[in-house]
Amino acid sequence: MKNYIFKLFALLAFTWPAFAQAQKSILFIDNKTDKLVYQPYTKKGDIIPDFSYSGYMGGGVKINFPKVVKILSPLPGDNTINIQTALDSIGKLKADENGIRGALLLRAGKYNLSESLVIKNSGVALIGEKGEARNTILIATTAKQYTLIKIGEQESAKMDNKTKRQVVADYVPSGTNKLLLNDASCFKVGDAIIVERPSTAEWISFIGMDKLEDNWRPISELSADQVADYQKNGKVSDDKKRYNTTVQWEPGSKNLKFERKITGIDKNVITVDIPLTNALQKEFGGGLVYKYKYNKRLAQVGIANLSLTSVFNVNVVEKDKDLNTYFADEEHGWTGLEFINAENSWVDNVKTKVFSFGFVCGAKSRLITIQNCSFLDPVSIITGGRRYAYTISGQQCLVYNCYARNGRHDFVMGAQVAGPNAFVNNKAELCHANSEPHQRWATGTLFDNCSLSGPDAGFSLSNRGAFGSGHGWAGAQMVLWNCITPLAVVMKPPTAQNFSFGTVALKDKWSTNSSIEERVMKLNKISNSNFKYNSLPTVGDGFIFSDEKHMVPKSLYLQQLNERLKSNELVKD
Structure with a gap:
């Protein structure tokens, strides 16, 4: 990834009617210093977050590929044990002063994998031969849902209860x-x-999350585990054909x-x-x-120059809402790559195809960079809980210069995410759902120079009400910066705010006025709102500025990063 410092022009001042006419601007460039100035957007001192801490080693640090210490070529049949044994052997090597042990290089070719590969030790990298074709191909071959590459093992943080101290200020502002x-x-x-x-x-x-409306869904839309849970909790209709999936926040x-x-x-x-x-x-x-x-959290793990795909049953097909036939098998490799418990790690130049979930930063992951990657043509039913391209549930994670095609929630947050996180310079096409904070109060995510198009393309920073299992207010302190999309719904949560700066409308064959109005009405219904679509890309009562005109600086993340690093030179990593 190359981060460029921009020669910046003065940012136009603007007015925020929701706060006070005297509040001239909340973010602008100082003419004398060429640096951002942050003005509070509430009377209590809340400011736009600094997202530049997102990414490997806190952002702006060059990713150095570790030395290759072992090389494998593809074997006939299953390669799982061969590759796993090699990864484990590298994990036993002595780490250098930076915590790096070495890389396993896979020669170009096809590697059949019947089970997950698990990186269990810090300082280990798995890389293929470099090339635009990404011709080192890992193939999930077992007819079940599993993750092809896992980084780390599940672990809960150990709290030092003796050190618990209370924050005593009446109000500590965001930022x-x-x-x-x-x-x-x-x-x-x-x-x-x-x-x-x-x-x-x-x-x-x-914030009204103990008063979510019931959401009755037919049994055909639910998994066996969900049905068992709803039956146990008495959330079944009299005819036993529908279940109330709403869970009030506890x-x-x-x-x-x-x-x-x-x-x-x-x-x-x-x-x-x-x-x-x-x-x-x-x-x-x-x-x-x-x-x-954490006792088991990994660090300095890298994945690069690979193609990940899966065998699937081509005879399982469905039709989308336009009656186009698509592959819909769901018994195959399900997730391409997941950081389960890791920090200061990275992925570069990796392609996933067929998988329903592409790249996942789990809740125990932080300081992760995923760059120059692609998520292509997932195989699954086009419905909830599927086709997530880049998912962040951890913190200080960065998705940079990545692409998605034919997904649903392409750039998406999990629940209770403690930011900052950033999606920067990304593109998704053939989107079947919104990119968004998906549920239950994720905080502090930047969508910076991201472009969306497709049947249901859009950003949603909103109250999702009874959607799913009661997702409710999905995110707070979320920022859209110079994004391009047919629609962006930006709502103000109680006790917080969401922002749109410089959002520009993208027009494709799906983004008719009637189709966008229908989507706004759907969100209105679920969130008990009454927003109107007025042919501008952004709808809602959040902080919305400069619709249909991009902002200066071009990238907020890169501006914040370069200011923080106090450098006037190119930042390269």
């Missing part, structure tokens, strides 16, 4: 990195901490856990390395700070 505690004596500079924002009954009630179930490092201590005020992407409010439980650690 800040200073926290006043009741007692900071147990901490020192360099400590890894979690800043936890609780989800109290008072907050859930205030106190404590939507806590945000920001992983941070202490960089300064002044009496009981601590400074953390990365600003928060959600306010802490004393009336809604304030916040907790405590030390934590």
